[in-house]
Amino acid sequence: MQAKYDIIIVGGGMAGSCLALALANTSLRIAVIEAAPLSRKQNDDAGKRAIALSWGSRCLLKQLNVWNELQEAGAVVIKQIHISDQGGFGKTRLSAAEQKVEALGYVVEAVKIEAALSEKLASLDVDMICPAELLTYTVSSEGVEVTIKQGNEESSLFCRLIVGADGGQSVVASLAGLERCEQAYNQQAITALIQTESEQQQIAYERFTPEGPIAMLPHVTGAYSLVWAMPPTQAKEIMALSNEAFASALQAGFGHWLGGLSIDGPRQCFPLNLSYVRHPISDRVVLIGNAAQQLHPIAGQGFNLGLRDAALLADVVRTKWGEVAVNEILKVYADRRKVDKHLIVGFTDKLVKTFSTNHGGVSFIRNSGLLLIDKLPVLKNQLAIQAMGLATRLARLNKG
Ligand SMILES: Cc1cc2nc3c(=O)[nH]c(=O)nc-3n(C[C@H](O)[C@H](O)[C@H](O)COP(=O)(O)OP(=O)(O)OC[C@H]3O[C@@H](n4cnc5c(N)ncnc54)[C@H](O)[C@@H]3O)c2cc1C
DSSP states (O other): OOEEOSEEEEOOSHHHHHHHHHHTTSSSOEEEEOSSOHHHHHTSGGGGOEEEEEHHHHHHHHHTTOHHHHHHTTOEEEOEEEEEETTSSOEEEEEHHHHTSSOSEEEEEHHHHHHHHHHHHHTSSOEEEOSOEEEEEEEOSSOEEEEEEETTEEEEEEESEEEEOOOTTOHHHHHHTOOEEEEEEEEEEEEEEEEESSOOOSEEEEEEETTEEEEEEEOTTSSEEEEEEEOHHHHHHHHTSOHHHHHHHHHHHHOSTTSSEEOOSOEEEEEEEEEEESSOEETTEEEOGGGTEEOOGGGSOHHHHHHHHHHHHHHHHHHHBTTBOHHHHHHHHHHHHHHHHHHHHHHHHHHHHHHSOOOTTHHHHHHHHHHHHHHOHHHHHHHHHHHTTOSSOOOOOSOO
16 A cells, blocks of 8 residues: 655755654654665765754754764864965954854764764654655645655655755756756865874864865864865875875965874765755755755855754744645745855855955955954854854744
Protein backbone atom coordinates (compact mmCIF):
# COMPACT_ATOMS: atom_id res chain seq x y z
CA MET A 1 0.00 0.00 0.00
CA GLN A 2 1.22 3.52 -0.84
CA ALA A 3 2.56 5.36 2.26
CA LYS A 4 0.92 8.76 2.82
CA TYR A 5 2.58 11.74 4.49
CA ASP A 6 1.77 15.37 5.10
CA ILE A 7 5.30 16.48 4.22
CA ILE A 8 8.14 14.71 2.42
CA ILE A 9 11.57 16.30 2.81
CA VAL A 10 13.99 15.31 0.04
CA GLY A 11 17.53 15.50 1.43
CA GLY A 12 18.55 14.69 4.98
CA GLY A 13 21.60 16.97 5.01
CA MET A 14 21.88 19.69 7.65
CA ALA A 15 18.98 21.83 6.37
CA GLY A 16 16.56 18.94 5.72
CA SER A 17 17.32 17.30 9.08
CA CYS A 18 16.77 20.58 10.96
CA LEU A 19 13.40 21.00 9.28
CA ALA A 20 12.42 17.41 10.14
CA LEU A 21 13.45 17.97 13.77
CA ALA A 22 11.48 21.20 13.95
CA LEU A 23 8.36 19.43 12.63
CA ALA A 24 8.71 16.24 14.68
CA ASN A 25 6.39 15.91 17.65
CA THR A 26 3.56 17.63 15.78
CA SER A 27 0.51 15.83 14.45
CA LEU A 28 2.06 15.96 10.95
CA ARG A 29 3.33 12.78 9.27
CA ILE A 30 6.86 13.52 8.06
CA ALA A 31 9.28 11.49 5.91
CA VAL A 32 12.85 12.29 4.94
CA ILE A 33 14.30 10.74 1.77
CA GLU A 34 18.09 10.69 1.89
CA ALA A 35 20.40 9.20 -0.75
CA ALA A 36 23.58 8.82 1.35
CA PRO A 37 23.72 6.98 4.69
CA LEU A 38 25.56 8.79 7.50
CA SER A 39 28.33 6.15 7.49
CA ARG A 40 29.17 7.12 3.88
CA LYS A 41 29.22 10.84 4.74
CA GLN A 42 31.45 10.16 7.75
CA ASN A 43 34.09 8.63 5.47
CA ASP A 44 33.95 11.54 3.04
CA ASP A 45 36.65 14.21 3.60
CA ALA A 46 34.19 16.94 2.59
CA GLY A 47 32.32 16.25 5.84
CA LYS A 48 35.35 17.44 7.79
CA ARG A 49 34.86 21.04 6.63
CA ALA A 50 34.49 23.39 9.58
CA ILE A 51 31.16 25.16 9.82
CA ALA A 52 31.09 28.53 11.57
CA LEU A 53 27.73 28.65 13.34
CA SER A 54 26.42 32.12 14.13
CA TRP A 55 25.06 33.04 17.54
CA GLY A 56 21.58 33.02 15.95
CA SER A 57 22.11 29.44 14.70
CA ARG A 58 23.18 28.39 18.17
CA CYS A 59 19.85 29.76 19.50
CA LEU A 60 17.91 27.78 16.87
CA LEU A 61 19.91 24.56 17.46
CA LYS A 62 19.22 24.96 21.16
CA GLN A 63 15.49 25.12 20.43
CA LEU A 64 15.90 21.93 18.36
CA ASN A 65 17.49 20.27 21.44
CA VAL A 66 20.77 19.42 19.70
CA TRP A 67 22.97 22.19 21.05
CA ASN A 68 24.20 20.19 24.07
CA GLU A 69 25.23 17.32 21.78
CA LEU A 70 27.15 19.73 19.55
CA GLN A 71 28.93 21.21 22.53
CA GLU A 72 29.89 17.72 23.67
CA ALA A 73 31.11 16.94 20.13
CA GLY A 74 33.50 19.90 20.48
CA ALA A 75 31.97 23.22 19.41
CA VAL A 76 34.77 25.80 19.59
CA VAL A 77 33.80 29.28 20.78
CA ILE A 78 34.53 32.31 18.57
CA LYS A 79 35.11 35.32 20.84
CA GLN A 80 36.58 37.56 18.15
CA ILE A 81 36.59 37.89 14.37
CA HIS A 82 39.71 39.51 12.94
CA ILE A 83 39.35 40.94 9.40
CA SER A 84 42.35 42.24 7.44
CA ASP A 85 43.54 42.92 3.89
CA GLN A 86 46.86 41.57 2.58
CA GLY A 87 49.31 44.43 2.02
CA GLY A 88 46.76 47.03 3.14
CA PHE A 89 46.40 49.35 6.13
CA GLY A 90 42.78 48.51 6.99
CA LYS A 91 41.70 45.97 9.55
CA THR A 92 38.87 45.52 12.00
CA ARG A 93 38.09 43.25 14.93
CA LEU A 94 34.62 42.23 16.08
CA SER A 95 34.32 41.02 19.63
CA ALA A 96 31.74 39.14 21.70
CA ALA A 97 32.54 41.35 24.70
CA GLU A 98 31.70 44.51 22.71
CA GLN A 99 28.47 42.92 21.53
CA LYS A 100 27.70 41.76 25.08
CA VAL A 101 27.18 38.13 24.05
CA GLU A 102 28.86 34.93 25.22
CA ALA A 103 30.24 34.25 21.73
CA LEU A 104 29.99 35.66 18.21
CA GLY A 105 29.64 32.09 17.01
CA TYR A 106 31.01 28.55 17.22
CA VAL A 107 32.91 26.17 14.94
CA VAL A 108 31.84 22.53 14.49
CA GLU A 109 32.76 19.99 11.78
CA ALA A 110 29.91 19.46 9.29
CA VAL A 111 29.84 15.71 9.85
CA LYS A 112 29.47 16.19 13.61
CA ILE A 113 26.45 18.43 13.04
CA GLU A 114 24.95 15.83 10.68
CA ALA A 115 25.61 13.04 13.19
CA ALA A 116 23.98 14.93 16.08
CA LEU A 117 20.93 15.80 13.95
CA SER A 118 20.57 12.27 12.66
CA GLU A 119 20.86 10.74 16.15
CA LYS A 120 18.17 13.07 17.46
CA LEU A 121 15.90 12.34 14.47
CA ALA A 122 16.22 8.58 15.04
CA SER A 123 14.56 9.03 18.45
CA LEU A 124 11.56 10.92 17.01
CA ASP A 125 8.47 10.09 15.01
CA VAL A 126 9.89 10.82 11.55
CA ASP A 127 10.24 8.17 8.79
CA MET A 128 13.85 8.25 7.60
CA ILE A 129 13.93 6.51 4.20
CA CYS A 130 17.64 5.99 3.55
CA PRO A 131 19.43 5.14 1.35
CA ALA A 132 16.78 6.18 -1.16
CA GLU A 133 16.81 8.57 -4.07
CA LEU A 134 14.09 10.82 -5.40
CA LEU A 135 13.45 9.96 -9.07
CA THR A 136 10.47 12.11 -9.93
CA TYR A 137 7.19 13.54 -8.66
CA THR A 138 3.92 14.81 -10.07
CA VAL A 139 1.73 17.47 -8.51
CA SER A 140 -2.06 17.43 -8.67
CA SER A 141 -4.81 19.33 -6.86
CA GLU A 142 -4.87 16.49 -4.29
CA GLY A 143 -1.19 16.38 -3.48
CA VAL A 144 2.15 15.06 -4.72
CA GLU A 145 2.93 11.53 -6.03
CA VAL A 146 6.61 10.90 -5.32
CA THR A 147 8.65 8.13 -6.96
CA ILE A 148 11.76 6.95 -5.17
CA LYS A 149 14.40 4.30 -5.79
CA GLN A 150 15.82 2.07 -3.03
CA GLY A 151 18.46 -0.26 -4.44
CA ASN A 152 16.85 -1.61 -7.61
CA GLU A 153 13.30 -1.14 -6.33
CA GLU A 154 11.09 1.77 -7.32
CA SER A 155 8.16 2.75 -5.13
CA SER A 156 5.67 5.55 -4.82
CA LEU A 157 4.71 7.76 -1.85
CA PHE A 158 2.10 10.48 -1.45
CA CYS A 159 2.27 13.81 0.37
CA ARG A 160 0.62 17.23 0.58
CA LEU A 161 3.87 19.19 0.41
CA ILE A 162 7.33 18.28 -0.93
CA VAL A 163 10.39 20.13 0.41
CA GLY A 164 13.58 20.22 -1.65
CA ALA A 165 16.49 20.16 0.81
CA ASP A 166 18.56 18.22 -1.69
CA GLY A 167 21.52 20.60 -2.07
CA GLY A 168 22.99 22.72 -4.86
CA GLN A 169 22.12 20.22 -7.64
CA SER A 170 18.50 20.00 -6.44
CA VAL A 171 16.40 17.51 -8.41
CA VAL A 172 13.28 18.87 -6.68
CA ALA A 173 14.05 22.35 -8.09
CA SER A 174 14.65 21.14 -11.64
CA LEU A 175 11.53 18.94 -11.66
CA ALA A 176 9.52 21.99 -10.53
CA GLY A 177 11.10 24.03 -13.33
CA LEU A 178 12.44 26.55 -10.80
CA GLU A 179 15.10 28.45 -12.67
CA ARG A 180 18.54 28.80 -11.05
CA CYS A 181 20.61 31.99 -11.34
CA GLU A 182 24.21 30.80 -11.66
CA GLN A 183 27.36 32.84 -11.27
CA ALA A 184 30.83 31.31 -11.41
CA TYR A 185 33.43 33.13 -9.32
CA ASN A 186 36.40 31.60 -11.09
CA GLN A 187 37.59 30.50 -7.65
CA GLN A 188 38.12 27.19 -5.87
CA ALA A 189 38.44 26.69 -2.12
CA ILE A 190 41.19 24.60 -0.56
CA THR A 191 40.41 23.29 2.92
CA ALA A 192 42.88 21.74 5.38
CA LEU A 193 43.85 21.69 9.05
CA ILE A 194 46.73 24.06 9.82
CA GLN A 195 49.03 23.90 12.83
CA THR A 196 50.08 27.30 14.15
CA GLU A 197 53.03 28.43 16.22
CA SER A 198 50.81 30.64 18.41
CA GLU A 199 48.31 29.00 20.71
CA GLN A 200 44.66 29.08 19.65
CA GLN A 201 42.85 32.15 21.10
CA GLN A 202 39.17 31.66 20.13
CA ILE A 203 39.70 34.13 17.28
CA ALA A 204 38.45 33.53 13.71
CA TYR A 205 40.52 35.20 10.98
CA GLU A 206 39.30 36.50 7.63
CA ARG A 207 42.16 37.71 5.42
CA PHE A 208 41.53 39.21 2.00
CA THR A 209 44.06 38.81 -0.79
CA PRO A 210 43.74 39.87 -4.47
CA GLU A 211 43.49 36.16 -5.48
CA GLY A 212 40.73 35.38 -2.97
CA PRO A 213 39.94 35.33 0.76
CA ILE A 214 41.56 33.14 3.42
CA ALA A 215 39.53 32.07 6.46
CA MET A 216 41.14 30.42 9.48
CA LEU A 217 38.66 29.05 12.03
CA PRO A 218 39.68 27.70 15.45
CA HIS A 219 39.31 23.90 15.42
CA VAL A 220 38.56 21.55 18.32
CA THR A 221 42.04 19.95 18.02
CA GLY A 222 43.73 23.30 18.81
CA ALA A 223 44.69 23.67 15.12
CA TYR A 224 42.98 26.03 12.63
CA SER A 225 40.58 24.99 9.90
CA LEU A 226 41.53 26.69 6.65
CA VAL A 227 39.28 27.76 3.76
CA TRP A 228 41.51 29.35 1.11
CA ALA A 229 39.87 30.65 -2.08
CA MET A 230 41.82 31.31 -5.29
CA PRO A 231 41.55 30.97 -9.10
CA PRO A 232 41.33 27.31 -10.32
CA THR A 233 44.75 27.34 -12.07
CA GLN A 234 46.44 28.53 -8.89
CA ALA A 235 44.47 26.02 -6.79
CA LYS A 236 45.78 23.21 -9.00
CA GLU A 237 49.37 24.36 -8.46
CA ILE A 238 48.92 24.86 -4.71
CA MET A 239 47.28 21.45 -4.30
CA ALA A 240 50.33 19.86 -5.94
CA LEU A 241 52.85 21.51 -3.54
CA SER A 242 54.70 19.64 -0.79
CA ASN A 243 53.47 20.33 2.77
CA GLU A 244 56.38 22.74 3.38
CA ALA A 245 55.83 24.69 0.16
CA PHE A 246 52.06 24.76 0.81
CA ALA A 247 52.61 26.19 4.30
CA SER A 248 54.95 28.90 3.05
CA ALA A 249 52.57 29.90 0.22
CA LEU A 250 49.80 30.16 2.83
CA GLN A 251 52.04 32.13 5.17
CA ALA A 252 52.78 34.62 2.35
CA GLY A 253 49.06 35.25 1.87
CA PHE A 254 47.89 35.06 5.48
CA GLY A 255 50.82 36.78 7.19
CA HIS A 256 52.09 36.15 10.72
CA TRP A 257 48.96 36.74 12.80
CA LEU A 258 49.38 33.18 14.18
CA GLY A 259 53.16 32.84 13.97
CA GLY A 260 54.63 30.06 11.78
CA LEU A 261 52.19 27.78 9.93
CA SER A 262 52.54 24.07 9.07
CA ILE A 263 50.38 21.27 7.65
CA ASP A 264 50.62 17.49 7.75
CA GLY A 265 47.06 16.30 7.01
CA PRO A 266 44.98 15.96 3.82
CA ARG A 267 43.70 18.89 1.71
CA GLN A 268 40.43 19.11 -0.20
CA CYS A 269 39.48 21.35 -3.10
CA PHE A 270 35.92 22.63 -3.85
CA PRO A 271 34.63 24.68 -6.82
CA LEU A 272 32.95 27.95 -5.73
CA ASN A 273 29.94 29.61 -7.25
CA LEU A 274 26.77 31.47 -6.43
CA SER A 275 23.68 29.58 -7.44
CA TYR A 276 20.23 30.52 -6.24
CA VAL A 277 16.57 30.30 -7.09
CA ARG A 278 14.92 33.72 -7.06
CA HIS A 279 11.48 32.41 -6.06
CA PRO A 280 11.92 29.19 -4.01
CA ILE A 281 8.28 28.01 -4.19
CA SER A 282 6.03 26.37 -6.74
CA ASP A 283 2.75 24.42 -6.59
CA ARG A 284 3.10 22.30 -3.35
CA VAL A 285 6.90 22.59 -3.62
CA VAL A 286 9.39 24.63 -1.57
CA LEU A 287 13.19 24.72 -1.53
CA ILE A 288 15.37 25.31 1.53
CA GLY A 289 19.11 25.38 2.28
CA ASN A 290 21.58 24.93 -0.58
CA ALA A 291 18.74 23.77 -2.84
CA ALA A 292 17.46 27.36 -2.65
CA GLN A 293 20.84 29.14 -2.52
CA GLN A 294 24.43 27.96 -2.62
CA LEU A 295 26.88 30.64 -1.53
CA HIS A 296 30.63 31.27 -1.56
CA PRO A 297 31.91 30.19 1.89
CA ILE A 298 33.76 33.53 2.38
CA ALA A 299 31.38 34.76 5.06
CA GLY A 300 30.46 31.33 6.48
CA GLN A 301 26.75 31.94 5.88
CA GLY A 302 25.49 28.93 3.82
CA PHE A 303 24.23 26.64 6.55
CA ASN A 304 23.32 29.53 8.85
CA LEU A 305 20.97 30.80 6.13
CA GLY A 306 19.66 27.27 5.39
CA LEU A 307 18.91 26.75 9.07
CA ARG A 308 16.90 29.97 9.14
CA ASP A 309 15.00 28.70 6.05
CA ALA A 310 14.16 25.47 7.91
CA ALA A 311 13.21 27.29 11.11
CA LEU A 312 10.86 29.77 9.46
CA LEU A 313 9.24 27.12 7.25
CA ALA A 314 8.59 24.98 10.34
CA ASP A 315 7.23 28.00 12.22
CA VAL A 316 4.79 28.92 9.42
CA VAL A 317 3.71 25.29 8.84
CA ARG A 318 3.13 24.71 12.55
CA THR A 319 0.94 27.78 12.90
CA LYS A 320 -0.98 27.60 9.62
CA TRP A 321 -1.24 23.91 8.58
CA GLY A 322 -4.89 22.87 8.20
CA GLU A 323 -6.09 26.48 8.47
CA VAL A 324 -5.13 27.68 4.99
CA ALA A 325 -4.19 25.89 1.74
CA VAL A 326 -0.65 24.54 1.36
CA ASN A 327 0.21 27.06 -1.37
CA GLU A 328 -0.93 29.94 0.88
CA ILE A 329 1.46 28.68 3.57
CA LEU A 330 4.26 28.67 1.01
CA LYS A 331 3.49 32.24 -0.05
CA VAL A 332 3.66 33.43 3.56
CA TYR A 333 6.98 31.60 3.98
CA ALA A 334 8.52 33.00 0.77
CA ASP A 335 7.39 36.50 1.64
CA ARG A 336 8.82 36.43 5.16
CA ARG A 337 12.14 34.89 4.02
CA LYS A 338 12.76 37.38 1.22
CA VAL A 339 14.64 40.11 3.13
CA ASP A 340 17.11 37.87 4.98
CA LYS A 341 17.95 35.88 1.82
CA HIS A 342 18.34 39.00 -0.28
CA LEU A 343 20.61 40.59 2.34
CA ILE A 344 22.90 37.57 2.78
CA VAL A 345 23.14 36.57 -0.90
CA GLY A 346 23.92 40.20 -1.84
CA PHE A 347 26.32 40.72 1.07
CA THR A 348 28.29 37.54 0.31
CA ASP A 349 28.43 38.27 -3.42
CA LYS A 350 29.65 41.85 -2.86
CA LEU A 351 32.24 40.67 -0.37
CA VAL A 352 33.70 38.21 -2.91
CA LYS A 353 33.80 40.79 -5.69
CA THR A 354 35.11 43.75 -3.64
CA PHE A 355 37.72 41.77 -1.75
CA SER A 356 39.12 39.60 -4.55
CA THR A 357 40.61 42.33 -6.71
CA ASN A 358 43.25 45.05 -6.66
CA HIS A 359 41.94 46.90 -9.72
CA GLY A 360 41.99 50.69 -9.76
CA GLY A 361 41.35 52.32 -6.40
CA VAL A 362 39.40 49.32 -5.04
CA SER A 363 42.16 48.33 -2.64
CA PHE A 364 42.31 51.84 -1.16
CA ILE A 365 38.53 52.04 -0.85
CA ARG A 366 38.16 48.67 0.89
CA ASN A 367 41.04 49.40 3.29
CA SER A 368 39.46 52.77 4.11
CA GLY A 369 36.18 50.89 4.59
CA LEU A 370 37.74 48.43 7.05
CA LEU A 371 39.34 51.31 8.95
CA LEU A 372 36.02 53.18 9.05
CA ILE A 373 34.20 50.11 10.36
CA ASP A 374 36.84 49.76 13.05
CA LYS A 375 36.43 53.37 14.16
CA LEU A 376 32.64 53.72 13.88
CA PRO A 377 30.74 51.66 16.48
CA VAL A 378 27.49 51.92 14.48
CA LEU A 379 29.05 50.25 11.42
CA LYS A 380 30.89 47.73 13.55
CA ASN A 381 27.70 46.74 15.38
CA GLN A 382 25.93 46.36 12.06
CA LEU A 383 28.62 43.99 10.76
CA ALA A 384 28.66 42.03 14.03
CA ILE A 385 24.87 41.66 13.97
CA GLN A 386 25.11 40.29 10.43
CA ALA A 387 27.92 37.88 11.42
CA MET A 388 25.89 36.70 14.40
CA GLY A 389 22.93 35.93 12.13
CA LEU A 390 20.68 38.40 13.97
CA ALA A 391 19.96 40.90 11.18
CA THR A 392 16.39 39.62 10.95
CA ARG A 393 14.04 38.19 13.59
CA LEU A 394 14.64 34.50 14.35
CA ALA A 395 11.79 32.02 14.02
CA ARG A 396 10.40 30.53 17.22
CA LEU A 397 10.43 26.74 17.18
CA ASN A 398 8.88 25.95 20.52
CA LYS A 399 6.85 27.65 23.17
CA GLY A 400 9.87 28.37 25.37
C1 LIG B 1 34.51 24.68 2.15
C2 LIG B 1 33.17 25.06 2.70
C3 LIG B 1 33.07 25.73 3.91
C4 LIG B 1 31.83 26.11 4.42
N1 LIG B 1 31.77 26.80 5.59
C5 LIG B 1 30.57 27.19 6.09
C6 LIG B 1 30.49 27.91 7.32
O1 LIG B 1 31.50 28.20 7.96
N2 LIG B 1 29.26 28.26 7.79
C7 LIG B 1 28.11 27.97 7.10
O2 LIG B 1 27.01 28.32 7.57
N3 LIG B 1 28.16 27.29 5.93
C8 LIG B 1 29.36 26.90 5.42
N4 LIG B 1 29.40 26.19 4.24
C9 LIG B 1 28.13 25.90 3.54
C10 LIG B 1 27.44 24.66 4.11
O3 LIG B 1 28.32 23.56 4.09
C11 LIG B 1 26.21 24.36 3.26
O4 LIG B 1 25.42 25.52 3.17
C12 LIG B 1 25.35 23.24 3.89
O5 LIG B 1 26.09 22.06 3.98
C13 LIG B 1 24.13 22.97 3.02
O6 LIG B 1 23.31 22.00 3.64
P1 LIG B 1 22.02 21.44 2.87
O7 LIG B 1 21.42 20.44 3.80
O8 LIG B 1 21.20 22.56 2.37
O9 LIG B 1 22.61 20.73 1.57
P2 LIG B 1 23.56 19.48 1.42
O10 LIG B 1 24.56 19.45 2.52
O11 LIG B 1 24.08 19.49 0.03
O12 LIG B 1 22.58 18.23 1.63
C14 LIG B 1 21.74 17.77 0.61
C15 LIG B 1 21.36 16.34 0.93
O13 LIG B 1 20.43 15.87 -0.04
C16 LIG B 1 20.77 14.56 -0.44
N5 LIG B 1 20.25 14.38 -1.81
C17 LIG B 1 20.63 15.03 -2.93
N6 LIG B 1 19.90 14.63 -3.99
C18 LIG B 1 19.04 13.69 -3.52
C19 LIG B 1 18.02 12.88 -4.12
N7 LIG B 1 17.72 12.97 -5.45
N8 LIG B 1 17.33 12.01 -3.35
C20 LIG B 1 17.60 11.91 -2.01
N9 LIG B 1 18.55 12.64 -1.39
C21 LIG B 1 19.25 13.53 -2.13
C22 LIG B 1 22.29 14.51 -0.34
O14 LIG B 1 22.76 13.20 -0.17
C23 LIG B 1 22.56 15.39 0.88
O15 LIG B 1 22.60 14.65 2.08
C24 LIG B 1 30.63 25.80 3.70
C25 LIG B 1 30.73 25.10 2.50
C26 LIG B 1 31.97 24.73 1.99
C27 LIG B 1 32.04 23.98 0.68
